[in-house]
Amino acid sequence: MGAAFYLQNLLGGLAYGSLLFLIASGFTLIFGLMRIINLAQTAFYLIGAYVGLTLLTHHFNFWLSGLAGGVTTALLGFALYSLFLHRYHADHLTSLLLTLGFTLMIDDSVLAIWGGDPHSISPPSALSASLQFGRLVFPSYWLALIFVSLGIAALLFVFMQRTKLGMIIRAAVDDEEMTRGLGVDVNRSFYLVFTAGALLAGLGGLLGGPITAAYPGLDGELTPLAFAVVIVGGMGSLSGALAGSMLIGLVNAFGKALFPEFSYFTIFVPVALIMALRPQGLFGRAQ
């Protein structure tokens, strides 16, 4: 286990963290703003992967297929929120169980439409080669995914910090009643954030596809990772989601390489440590 081993898992972990960020950023903002635990984020990821995959087999462009997957889940998310969830802000158990029921329906529909076999997803042909530096070999797609995800993160940060709507969202996360009291229409930002969260997760489906592949049950496997991200990062914090994603991605990669039978269990370590030392998460504020 030389330097190449560590560098390869470092890159693999960051790439995995990048796809986790696409799921967890929406999760954490939806929770922070509406106090809704949206368990369907990972199901959106799965739908995005399958929709994108279907378009890929019809020779559509990789990035466009990913975007189409994101648009599909954005519409689904919008429908789910405006038909049901908007009534259950701060009603954690109801919203959670509703999104769970929704996830169950998505899982079964996915199984009915695309079957039970796992599908591997190949990256766009320009990025399908491996890069080699001495003994270090890794897929070039990893780097692309990390850059795309960091780009999206940068856009999100700029949006949140520099635009008026972002400002309203931040204000409502801090104190919704006060924001309303100042005459701001907060409802618009609810729809926007829920839909955007679904869009990012759906987009992540195809972008992360070359790493995770697509198969029924993938969403259930990603859920604890996404939850670990927000526990570690702090609920409602975008920078927490970014840091948490990368940390959990790294723990996952090194866990898989060093303890293959316990890779899932290694996630427990950062979660337990954070809960012991800083229960509100790295970037969370004490309630």
Added chain:
Amino acid sequence: MIARGSWKWVALAAIGLAVVLALPRAGVPPFYVSLLTQTWIYAMVAMSLDLLVGFTGLVSFAQAAFFGAGAYAVAIAATRYAHADFATGIVIGLVAGAFIAAIFGLVALRAEGVGFIIITIALNQIMWGLAYQWVSMSGGDNGITGFVRPKVGPFDVSGNSGFYYLCVAFLILMLVLLVAITRSPFGLVLRGVRETPRRMRALGYNVWLYRYLALLIAGALAGVAGVLFAWYNQFVGPGDLDLSLSTQLLIIVILGGIGSLYGQILGAGIVVFLSNGLSALTQRWELILGAIYFVIVMYAPDGLVGLGHRIVRRIRGKRAAAPRIESQLLGVTGEES
């Protein structure tokens, strides 16, 4: 404790018990006896979960992990270490369930309310991952087979109806135990913790410790139910501790009525018969089950009894909206810390 009119309930319980005991002898097909047995086992775990949800204000999605811990522990003890007798099995289940609860509690009870919910989901899935990936110990996706139902003293419970009676006995035992716990001074403190943790703290109660003890008890009882489930199927697999089982258990508790304990028997019966009936009818039963979750959560958050009351009121011409689940769970949102 014996209030006016309680003789009605005693009579009703006696008749119910007589029917339950007579069923396997009255020509009910073995398939239904088997489904009823599964109902009793699910009812046991759901009641143990109700101790947390209904009496302590802790909404846990990790109950399947305690249940599965008991199931896996007894299967591993029987197949690897040849500890396959009845008493050992039950003790192993108790200890395994309580042990996992003890670890989970240390982590999850650092948070309250919604944080607790999210952490229990993550912990439950981590247990699932352990069962799925630790192939050399758990058999991975193939699970563990090759163990049989042990003799209970002189009784042979390897048959369908013998095992049915064993589960009825355990169900009654657990119901009595849980009723006794919730009505004891300890149970009253738990209710206080559920409703106003801050005030209980001010009165000098160690809120954390009471929650932790409730979690240990719930874990131990779920572990025992898990042992019975392992013997029932003579198989254990990752499905015995996944998130969808934890969710099903919460749906049972909601259907039966949060905090009603005996209502969970009804809730378990509905969920077990519904999911088995649907899966016999159509391949897309999970789709329908998901839709049914939707309907239950939106229209019957106070359980079947509450739904019945509202339907009666509606017939009499009074409008009645479904309450929110959270209104029955004061500990979650009523008062932080």
